[in-house]
Amino acid sequence: MSLSPQVRERIQSIVGSERVVLFMKGNPDAPQCGFSSQVVQILNRLLPSYGSFDVLSDRDVREGIKEFSSWPTIPQLYIGGEFQGGCDIVKEMYASGELHQALGLEMQKVEPPRVTVTDAAAAVLRDALRQGGELHVAIDAGFKHALSLAPRAGHEIAAESNGITLLFDRDSASRASGLTIDAVDQGGRKALAVENPNAPKAGAVNQLTVRELRAWLDAGEKVHLYDVRTPDEHRTARIAGATLVDPNVAAEIEKLPKDARIVFHCHHGGRSQAASEHFAALGFTNVHNLAGGIDAWSREIDPSVPRY
Secondary structure, three states, X not given: OOOOHXXXXXXXXXXXXXXXXXXXXXXXXXXXXXXXXXXXXXXXHHOOOOEEEEHHHOHHHHHHHHHHHOOOOOOEEEEOOEEEEOHHHHHHHHHHOHHHHHHOOOOOOOOOOOEEEOHHHHHHHHHHHOOOOEEEEEEOOOOOXXXXXXXXXXXXXXXXXXXXXXXXXXXXXXXXXXXXXXXEEEOOEEEEEEEOOOOOOOOOOEEEOHHHHHHHHHOOOOOEEEEOOOHHHHHHOOOOOOEEOOHHXXXXXXXXOOOOOEEXXXXXXXXXXXXXXXXXXXXXXXXXXXXOHHHHHHHHOOOOOOOO
């Protein structure tokens, strides 16, 4: 596809519309591909807002941006009018600190985590390391752990235990303090087992009664109260101070401190239980589901709230 002057001018206008612009599939609240989602997650960690353009909404821009930047895939990130790269390059820039520098941000120092590799695990890992590469440990936002052997890129955060060096990316290192790697018998062979004290424990969602919530609110205690029902339900009946959750609000919740007191409610407690479990799995440690939902609130606390 030859890039027409009109499309080139339009793309240039989009690139210059804000200091940071992401050409992506979907929008930051609802990415429509995994690669776009990964870049959005990185930018959301660093910036309160940035520009974006949904290439799925405009075929001319979707095809034209590839020629404009001489880059064949989406997403594409521009900073200050300069093309930075696609998903893999942005991830590499974030890990190395180059993205912080490009954005004019100070890169916060992440200390090497305190880790323990047991004698049994060290023996297994030494055998594996003889194959070549170094041991990388990745911990995602849901505290799923992945161990792999790969060359060192140079920007990893290294921790050592029992003669074994473990390499973490910045986010994984921040989730790894107290990590223990052991080896257990499994079907006649040794298998590695990872224990992370930072991971949310089973049953981490607390069941909160409406009377307990009322007491917190009356005492003026800090509570982040969220309604996970539909907009129509929220208009029909609401608890004062409850914020209806939409993609923007969900993104704001993810930025709260991990020990923030968060309460979710719905009609009877089912949908809010699912929402509570979701955020507990992201590492939030003070999550509460309002038992009985707004229906219990109407029956026990405030009869002026309509029941439906």
